[in-house]
Amino acid sequence: MEHDVFLRAALDEARQGLQEGGIPIGSVLVKDGRIIGRGRNRRVQQGDPMAHAEIDCLRQAGRVGRYEGTVLYSTLMPCYLCSGAVVQFRIPKVVVGESVNFAGAPHWLRAQGAQIVDLGDEACIGLMRGFIASNPRLWNEDIGV
């Protein structure tokens, strides 16, 4: 299944982030069946509160110009910061590993015209659940709580 390959790539990014001491959320940007950007949450690694996984991924992808035909994958449902990027740059489709550990803003994204697919992936759920249980303060900082 196509989703599996790209979600797995996002999950690889998340796991790499965890190994670096970071928050394990990963993201890839796909166009025409090809990964054109990949990133992970780097708040801890770079001391950058804007370096959410999806923002890091879109940064790595560079100046794509128009985002028609792109799909943004993330291991976790995007927050408002990352959802704002989706809305502003009209990324048409977002596929997420899960929304159990963070509900995000899928209703707002859909209302703004984005297609949202939630895969409910057990590996993504387990990775994030374990991280939050061990690092509640770091996680709360990441989402502004």
Added chain:
Amino acid sequence: MEHDVFLRAALDEARQGLQEGGIPIGSVLVKDGRIIGRGRNRRVQQGDPMAHAEIDCLRQAGRVGRYEGTVLYSTLMPCYLCSGAVVQFRIPKVVVGESVNFAGAPHWLRAQGAQIVDLGDEACIGLMRGFIASNPRLWNEDIGV
């Protein structure tokens, strides 16, 4: 007037961006009457489509943690990406130089609880108007049009 000092600092950032060949939008983050972060749009300079002025400013401010008591200044009304940051991190107040050249999403920001002040500053309006007239494609790329 307090706003003048900080808007002037944001405008200085915008002008520095223009000198670098970039898009002239600047931003500062203020807490307790002191600038704790400053930035400017660096899409061109860094090839980074996420480097909007407000995102660059919040990045430079580093891991502030909670944003209680902060005020985000920008020479231009924030787009959805930057508004998403305001909403997610609960930045309570946003002061903008103008919204003539870009309407942004002040209604959404207000609905989410942020206070928005629009100063209608002529220097900000003139700087951005001149830039857009000379660089329409670059500007459209910046806002995803």
